[in-house]
Amino acid sequence: VCVNPNDARFTHLKGKRVLVPLLGRSIPIIEDEYVDMEFGTGCLKITPAHDVNDYEIGLRYNLPSIDIFNEDGTLSEKAGLYVGEDRFAVREKIMVDLEAAGNVAKVEDYNNKVGYSERTHVPIEPKLSAQWFLKMEELVKPALENVENDTIQFHPPKFKNTYRHWMENIKDWCISRQLWWGHRIPVYYLADGGFVVADSDEKALALAQQKTGNANLTMADLHQDEDVLDTWFSSWLWPISVFDGVVNPDNEEINYYYPTNDLVTAPDIIFFWVARMIITGYEYRQQYPFKNVYFTGMVRDKQRRKMSKSLGNSPDPLDLIATYGADGVRVGMLLCSPAGGDLLFDEVLPQQGAGFVTKIWNSFRLVKGWEIDATIPQPEHSRLAISWFHEKFSQIVEQTDDHFDKFRISDALMSVYTTVRDEFSGWLLEMVKPAYQQPIDAKTYEELIDIFDEVLRFLHPFMPFVSEEIWQLLTERKKGDSIMISSWPKSTGYDESMIARFEDVKEAIAGIRTIRTKNNIPNKDQLELAIMVGDKGFDPSFNSVLVKMGNLSSLTIVSEEVKAAASFLVKSTTFFVPMGANVDIEEELKKLQAELDYTKGFLNSVMKKLSNERFVNSAPDAVVAIERAKQADAEAKIKVLEEQIASLR
Numbered sequence: 001v002c003v004n005p006n007d008a009r010f011t012h013l014k015g016k017r018v019l020v021p022l023l024g025r026s027i028p029i030i031e032d033e034y035v036d037m038e039f040g041t042g043c044l045k046i047t048p049a050h051d052v053n054d055y056e057i058g059l060r061y062n063l064p065s066i067d068i069f070n071e072d073g074t075l076s077e078k079a080g081l082y083v084g085e086d087r088f089a090v091r092e093k094i095m096v097d098l099e100a101a102g103n104v105a106k107v108e109d110y111n112n113k114v115g116y117s118e119r120t121h122v123p124i125e126p127k128l129s130a131q132w133f134l135k136m137e138e139l140v141k142p143a144l145e146n147v148e149n150d151t152i153q154f155h156p157p158k159f160k161n162t163y164r165h166w167m168e169n170i171k172d173w174c175i176s177r178q179l180w181w182g183h184r185i186p187v188y189y190l191a192d193g194g195f196v197v198a199d200s201d202e203k204a205l206a207l208a209q210q211k212t213g214n215a216n217l218t219m220a221d222l223h224q225d226e227d228v229l230d231t232w233f234s235s236w237l238w239p240i241s242v243f244d245g246v247v248n249p250d251n252e253e254i255n256y257y258y259p260t261n262d263l264v265t266a267p268d269i270i271f272f273w274v275a276r277m278i279i280t281g282y283e284y285r286q287q288y289p290f291k292n293v294y295f296t297g298m299v300r301d302k303q304r305r306k307m308s309k310s311l312g313n314s315p316d317p318l319d320l321i322a323t324y325g326a327d328g329v330r331v332g333m334l335l336c337s338p339a340g341g342d343l344l345f346d347e348v349l350p351q352q353g354a355g356f357v358t359k360i361w362n363s364f365r366l367v368k369g370w371e372i373d374a375t376i377p378q379p380e381h382s383r384l385a386i387s388w389f390h391e392k393f394s395q396i397v398e399q400t401d402d403h404f405d406k407f408r409i410s411d412a413l414m415s416v417y418t419t420v421r422d423e424f425s426g427w428l429l430e431m432v433k434p435a436y437q438q439p440i441d442a443k444t445y446e447e448l449i450d451i452f453d454e455v456l457r458f459l460h461p462f463m464p465f466v467s468e469e470i471w472q473l474l475t476e477r478k479k480g481d482s483i484m485i486s487s488w489p490k491s492t493g494y495d496e497s498m499i500a501r502f503e504d505v506k507e508a509i510a511g512i513r514t515i516r517t518k519n520n521i522p523n524k525d526q527l528e529l530a531i532m533v534g535d536k537g538f539d540p541s542f543n544s545v546l547v548k549m550g551n552l553s554s555l556t557i558v559s560e561e562v563k564a565a566a567s568f569l570v571k572s573t574t575f576f577v578p579m580g581a582n583v584d585i586e587e588e589l590k591k592l593q594a595e596l597d598y599t600k601g602f603l604n605s606v607m608k609k610l611s612n613e614r615f616v617n618s619a620p621d622a623v624v625a626i627e628r629a630k631q632a633d634a635e636a637k638i639k640v641l642e643e644q645i646a647s648l649r
Contacts, residue, residue, distance in 0.1 A: 001018055001027065001028075001029050001030070001043050001044065001045055001046065002029075002030050002031070002032050002034070002035050002043070002044045002045075002046050002057060003029065003030075003031055003035055003042060003043055003044070004031065004032070004033055004035040004036075004037045004042065005031040005032070005033065006033070006037065007035075007037045007042050009042060010029075010042070010043070013029050014029070014031065015029070016028075016029050017029065021098060021101060021103040022081060022094070022097060022098065022101060022103070023080050023081065025080070028063075030046070030057075030061050030063075032057055032060070032061075034053070034057060046058060046063060047066075048063050048064070048065040048066075049065040049066055049067040049068070049126075049127070049128045050067075050068070050069075050125065050126050050127065050128075051126055052126055055126075055128075065128055066078050067127065067128045069087065069125075069127055073086060073087050074086055074087065075087060075090060082094070095107075118309075118310070129178075131174045131175075131176045131227075132174070132175050132176040132185060132187070132225075132227070133172040133173060133174050133175065134172060134173040134175050134233075135172050136170045136171065136172055136173055136279075137170065137172075139279050139283060140167045140170050140275075140279060142279075142282040143167065143275060143278040143279040143281075143282055144163075144164065144167040144168070146278070146282070146288060147160060147163055147164075147278070148160070148164070151288060152278060152288050152290070152291065152292070152293065153291065153292050153293070154292075154293050154295065155292060155293065155294045155295065155406075155407035156295065159267055159270060159293075159295050162267065162270055162271075163270055163271075163274075163275060166270070166271040166275060167275060173230075173233075174230070175229055175230045175233045176225075176227040176228070176229070176230070177227060177228050177229065177230050177231075178227055179227075179228050180228075181228065182228030182229055182231065182234075183228055183229040183233075183234055184224060184225065184226070184227070184228050184229075185224070185225040185226075185227045185228065185229060186198060186199055186204075186224075186225075187224065187225040188201075188204040188208065188222040188223065188224050188225075189222065189223045189224075189225065190208060190211075190212065190221070190222065191221060194211065194212075195225075196208050196211060196222075201219055201222075204222060204224075205217065205218070205219055205222065208221070208222055232272050232273060232276060235273055235276070235277075236273065236276035236277050236279065236280045237280055238277060239258060239259070239260065239277055239280075239281060239289035239290065240254065240258065240280065240281070240284060240285065240289070243257050243258060245258060245284075245285070246284070249284075249285075258285065258287070258289065259281070259287055259288055259289050259290055259291065260289065260290050260291075261290065261291050261292060262290060262291065262292045262293075262294060263277075263289075263290040263292070263293045263294070264294045264296065265293065265294075265295065265296070266295065266296050266298060267295045267296075267298070268298065270295070274293055277289050277290075292407065294407050294409070296337065297337050297338065297341045297342045297343045298342045298343070299333070299342075299343045299345050300342050300343065300344055300345065301313040301344070301345060302344055302345070302346065304342070304344065307345070315345070315347070317329065320347075320350050323350070323354075324350035324351065324353060324354040325353075325354055325357055325465070325466075326465055327353065327357050327462075327463040327464070327465050327466045328350050328351075328353035328354030328355075328356070328357050329350040329353060330353065330462065330463065331352075331353035331356055331357075331413070331417070331462055331463055332349035332350040332351065332352050332353030332354070333345075333349055333350070333353075334409070334410060334413050334462060335349070335352065335353070335410065335413060335414065335417065336349055336410070337409070337410050338410050356417065356420075356421065356463075357463065357466050359420070359421060359425060360420060360425075360459070360463075360466055360467075360470065361466070361470070362425075363420075363424070363425045363429060363452075364452070364470050364473070364474070366429060366433070367429070367445075367448060367449070367452065368473075370433075370434060370439065370440045370445065371439040371440070372439060372440055372441075372442050372445050373439035373440070373441060373442065374441075374442040376439065376440075376441040376442070377441060378441050378443040378444050379441070379444070379544070379548075380544040381431060381432075381544040381545045381547070381548040381549075382431065382432045382441070382444040383444075384431075384541070384542060384544060384545055385427075385428055385431035385432050385545065386428075386432070386444065386447050386448070386451070387498075388498060388499070388502045389423065389424070389427075389428045389451060390451075390494075391494040391495045391498050391499050392423055392494070392499055392502070393419070393423070393451070393454065393455075393458075393489070394491045394492055394493065394494040395491070395494045395496075395499060396415055396419050396423070397458065397489045397490065397491040398491035398494075399415055400412050400415040400416065400458075401491065403415060413462050416458055416459055416462055419455070419458065420455060420458075420459060424451075424452075424455050427506070428448075428451070429448075430549065431545060431548060431549060432444050432448060449474060449475055452474055453471065453474060453475070454489045456470055456471045456474070456483060457471075457483060457486050457487070457488060457489055458488075458489050460483050460484070460486075464484070467483055468482065468483045468484065471483040471486075501539045501541075501542065502542065504536075504537050504538065504539065504570050504571065504573075505539070505542045505545055505546060507537075507570045508537075508538075508546060508550075508568075508570050508575055509545075509546065509549045509550055511568035511570065511575055512527065512529065512549075512550040512552075512575070512577065513550075514568070515527075515566045515568070515577050518566075518587075519566065519579065523551060524551070525551075526551050526552060526553035527550065527551065527552055527553065527577050528552065528553055528554045528555075528556075528577065528578050529546065529550060529552050529554070529555045529556070529575060529576070529577060530555075530556050530557075530558045530562045530565070530575075530576040530577075530578065531555070531556070531557050531558065531573060531574070531575055531576070532557075532558050532559065532560070532561070532562075532573065532574040532576070533557060533573050534571065534572025534573040534574065534636065534640065535571075535572045535636065536571035536572050536573065536633070537569070537570035537571030537572055537573030538570065538573040540557075543555055558576070561574075561576075561643065561644060562576035562578060564578065564579060565577055565578045565579055566579050566588060567588070567592075567644055569595070569637060569640060569641070571633060571636075571637070572633070572636040572637060572640060574640055574644065589645060592641055592644050592645050593645065595641060596638065596641040596642065596645065599634055599637050599638050599641065600638060602630075602634055603631065603634035603635065603638065606627055606630045606631050606634060607631065609627050610624075610627055610628065610631060
């Protein structure tokens, strides 16, 4: 019986012994802080043979483990009473006997957590048995050291803490299992209880003959252990055994493929599999099995519960794929899967993925639906659009490569997603799209097909099925061609200035579209655009793009405010759309005043930083320069806005 050493109620019992009711066996009273003084009587019975926690306490205090159960769940001779009777029947019977003996002080209900077998639906009760163990203390040392020093890197690195906890508190590994399937324990018993270990019957017999000195022994005299190895005991050899590196440790394949670069797995098996593969790598090949481990998140339901059959909260992936497509499910899940972060499943995710697949197909159908005219020269706006996209795409590929290098997989996908959705479909295709029922020039079309090819290759790792399908249809292919063996796009450098200037063009086009929306002007109606050029926000080389995307009848440069016009700012450049009687002066003033108030507030926050001597003196020069540039831009914008408001009043 165990009590807490801090429990004053039982200090007088220290070193005493008590008798087990009915049996009369004398047992010691021990003290351990494991006992909860507030629970029950504060006295805990310890049965090392039948409780995992009790077993650990028994080891600490050198208590005997008395196993009172037979293999069939009946009570054994060691029980002393009720021998041969079923344990469930005895649990009822013993209550009657205890009461009759006057040993029952009180009976109360208590909810206990009892594990149940998923297959057999019966309670699981601990029982001591003879098992085979692997001594781990020395084996784990190189595996722990080489994760700690980042020879093997975890992504995200927070899982090093979990790994360290397991490895620093390692226990010997029970590698035997009482199952009918698996790799049988290679132990062969002799009639006298001795045993030999060998990897084949023939070797076992030879060892047994040598051990006993009896050359007449046959396999009939040996009995192989009926237990099998733990499944993880096979799995921890995977990086080696898959290339026949256990039996054939110096073969060509193992020398070429071992070690590999990356392992992708879930954090719930960081000890069961990841740690053990690292252990076996250093034990058998004196080298790590992989350089990086990328931990995915766990898919959970909206209540953050782990998906499980027993809870019935896991959707059938095949049903999801049938509804949303394999790529739709894949992308929808990946978009919300930061490394090591749990994913709360919602059917909105594969819906979003399926919508993205549809957008790609629609882009393909749009391009393939155009009539081509080889006699038409390439329009300037198309030339600029193609040129801009090459620069922008090269920049995005470089960024995406960096995401991959740093194992930011969801960030890489987001780069791909926004590139296809926004830059390719939303901007490039709209810029080169010919007028309604008009053909496209051959040069633009050919360049666009090449770009589409690159975009599909960029998309392929995340959406293998739709990208392969469209890639095959995009242009004529040779037999055996596949996007799977095509090259990943390469960044060849890019013009940052051009990309930045085009962002101003996008902002101007967005401003024109906003004016159309607010004033209910149909897209088919052409507009005039007047531009009062400031220090920033306008590049005349993109005028053809502005005319095309804004559906403009004219584009003029002016030196003063345009009366009766809707306007907007891009940096310090003012854009005017003459509206005549259609302009709502009050609405325009309200919009300009709101923008002025916001800009003044922004300038105020910048000036607070710049008026702080500690910030100016301690921050890097580049950071201070950025804040001063923000100040100059805001001041210029405020001046323009105030002039616009004054002109309308």
